[in-house]
Amino acid sequence: MAHLLSTSCSLNIPPSCKKPKCLLVNQCSSSGFPASFSLPTSTSRSKMLILHGKGPKRSSTIYAKAVSLSQESKAQPGSSFPQETGEAGSPKKVMVIGGDGYCGWATALHLSNRNYEVAIVDNLVRRLFDHQLGLDSLTPISSIHNRIRCWKSLTGKDIQLHIGDICDFEFLAETFKSFEPDAVVHFGEQRSAPYSMIDRSRAVFTQQNNVIGTLNVLFAIKEYRDECHLVKLGTMGEYGTPNIDIEEGYITITHNGRTDTLPYPKQASSFYHLSKVHDSHNIAFTCKAWGIRATDLNQGVVYGLRTDETAMHDELCNRFDYDGVFGTALNRFCVQAAVGHPLTVYGKGGQTRGYLDIRDTVQCVELAIANPAQRGEFRVFNQFTEQFSVNELAALVTKAGEKLGIEVKTVSVPNPRVEAEEHYYNAKHTKLIELGLKPHLLSDALLDSLLNFAIKYKDRVDPKQIMPSVSWRKIGVKPKTVAV
Numbered sequence: 304m305a306h307l308l309s310t311s312c313s314l315n316i317p318p319s320c321k322k323p324k325c326l327l328v329n330q331c332s333s334s335g336f337p338a339s340f341s342l343p344t345s346t347s348r349s350k351m352l353i354l355h356g357k358g359p360k361r362s363s364t365i366y367a368k369a370v371s372l373s374q375e376s377k378a379q380p381g382s383s384f385p386q387e388t389g390e391a392g393s394p395k396k397v398m399v400i401g402g403d404g405y406c407g408w409a410t411a412l413h414l415s416n417r418n419y420e421v422a423i424v425d426n427l428v429r430r431l432f433d434h435q436l437g438l439d440s441l442t443p444i445s446s447i448h449n450r451i452r453c454w455k456s457l458t459g460k461d462i463q464l465h466i467g468d469i470c471d472f473e474f475l476a477e478t479f480k481s482f483e484p485d486a487v488v489h490f491g492e493q494r495s496a497p498y499s500m501i502d503r504s505r506a507v508f509t510q511q512n513n514v515i516g517t518l519n520v521l522f523a524i525k526e527y528r529d530e531c532h533l534v535k536l537g538t539m540g541e542y543g544t545p546n547i548d549i550e551e552g553y554i555t556i557t558h559n560g561r562t563d564t565l566p567y568p569k570q571a572s573s574f575y576h577l578s579k580v581h582d583s584h585n586i587a588f589t590c591k592a593w594g595i596r597a598t599d600l601n602q603g604v605v606y607g608l609r610t611d612e613t614a615m616h617d618e619l620c621n622r623f624d625y626d627g628v629f630g631t632a633l634n635r636f637c638v639q640a641a642v643g644h645p646l647t648v649y650g651k652g653g654q655t656r657g658y659l660d661i662r663d664t665v666q667c668v669e670l671a672i673a674n675p676a677q678r679g680e681f682r683v684f685n686q687f688t689e690q691f692s693v694n695e696l697a698a699l700v701t702k703a704g705e706k707l708g709i710e711v712k713t714v715s716v717p718n719p720r721v722e723a724e725e726h727y728y729n730a731k732h733t734k735l736i737e738l739g740l741k742p743h744l745l746s747d748a749l750l751d752s753l754l755n756f757a758i759k760y761k762d763r764v765d766p767k768q769i770m771p772s773v774s775w776r777k778i779g780v781k782p783k784t785v786a787v
């Protein structure tokens with residue numbers, strides 16, 4: 304498979320669609336990519352996914368709006384939060400960057416269901432990674448255009464779609480000027496630690512994509528929407544595994560008789576995690592310097608497939624990654640159990656992390672938006688609900704397997720990462736609970752349903768993707784193709 308980091312993509316645009324925000328719902332293939340695209344082997348990163356029309360030279364970005372925008376807002380039965388309104392009493396506008404991804408898609412639907420006016424911004428690069436590496440979601444997923452069309456037909460609610468790269472500031476500025484968000488939820492990053500450790504070019508891509516994308520969002524807020532609240536997805540992995548309790552963002556230290564409250568030390572353990580640390584520093588600085596209001600959600604590892612909204616129709620189904628590059632621990636273990644593969648515990652299995660259900664991700668983001676940070680405030684929430692070691696997860700999956708009549712074995716495999724395999728871990732996570740988070744805990748029932756999903760789709764599992772394929776120590780400069 305060719306190694307690709309730069310993609311330019313041509314799309315035929317009918318004459319009536321040459322203005323921003325035109326209707327483009329039928330112009331993408333079911334894979335989620337535009338009907339035709341070429342894949343040069345250049346490693347230049349600057350325009351990752353460039354959509355451009357034929358004919359006279361025009362802006363490199365297409366603004367795709369799947370359905371006409373309705374200002375109507377109906378009260379949502381059962382909503383646990385007050386109706387969100389913007390300045391003039393209209394629905395609060397939320398831009399969801401990365402809204403075609405795992406967390407972003409579930410969040411976009413949840414917010415739309417709660418009567419927020421939602422615009423998704425995404426360059427669909429996550430789907431491209433799968434094509435590059437020969438990976439696929441366990442669950443079949445529809446194109447973003449079909450997803451949005453299906454949502455509209457089920458609920459009558461509109462979601463705007465802007466396809467483009469947030470590293471392209473011109474594109475991002477146009478989306479800000481046309482949508483005028485009250486809040487931006489920023490999920491739009493390369494989010495896999497193993498992906499960032501495949502080779503030099505993926506490490507460079509990850510840091511450029513994530514750091515520059517976030518920097519552009521900060522500049523766009525400053526320039527076009529300075530009251531807008533940035534809700535940025537960070538990760539608990541930024542803190543590493545210190546031998547003391549992990550606080551929520553800040554720690555008060557007394558040193559040589561003087562006391563100060565300082566950002567909690569960061570000890571990231573991959574080029575991906577390091578990109579998040581740098582994002583956090585850039586956001587903190589711009590809160591101070593420009594008065595940006597921001598919430599950094601240091602999220603734990605997310606598991607689960609269904610939210611109330613994605614369960615409404617097969618076309619709304621979320622992605623479910625189980626491979627060694629993008630799959631997260633619990634999702635991977637459930638798939639391994641379903642296909643009769645021993646659970647792959649890395650090393651001693653004492654690695655302990657915070658975890659949360661995807662239904663809590665969408666709740667947390669809504670809580671952050673509904674209770675915005677003040678002007679100039681850099682607020683940090685640790686977004687997870689429970690902590691488990693890898694061995695504890697393996698034991699839970701084994702137990703759930705027994706209940707379903709599946710024999711589950713566990714094997715220790717050489718750890719491809721550089722990390723402590725046994726360590727102290729106690730991370731605070733009270734701020735979102737104080738705001739009203741009602742956690743979905745990892746009960747047996749949930750595990751059963753996760754396992755049941757894995758069993759339902761087990762014919763789609765590619766056994767070659769189960770073992771880890773990326774080694775932290777073996778990363779080199781040569782471009783590497785992971786899939787066999």
Ligand SMILES: NC(=O)c1ccc[n+]([C@@H]2O[C@H](COP(=O)([O-])OP(=O)(O)OC[C@H]3O[C@@H](n4cnc5c(N)ncnc54)[C@H](O)[C@@H]3O)[C@@H](O)[C@H]2O)c1
Pocket residue numbers: 400401402403404405406407424425426427428429430467468469470489490491492493494512516536537538539602603604605606631
């Ligand atoms: N999934 C987890 O367990 C987890 C845990 C902690 C933190 N997070 C954070 O949450 C966020 C979302 O994670 P996810 O699992 O949904 O990831 P994902 O890869 O499924 O989704 C990210 C989306 O962002 C888009 N994107 C990436 N770069 C972009 C760019 N330059 N311009 C426009 N769109 C771009 C991708 O196409 C994709 O649709 C990430 O920032 C990640 O670091 C996720």
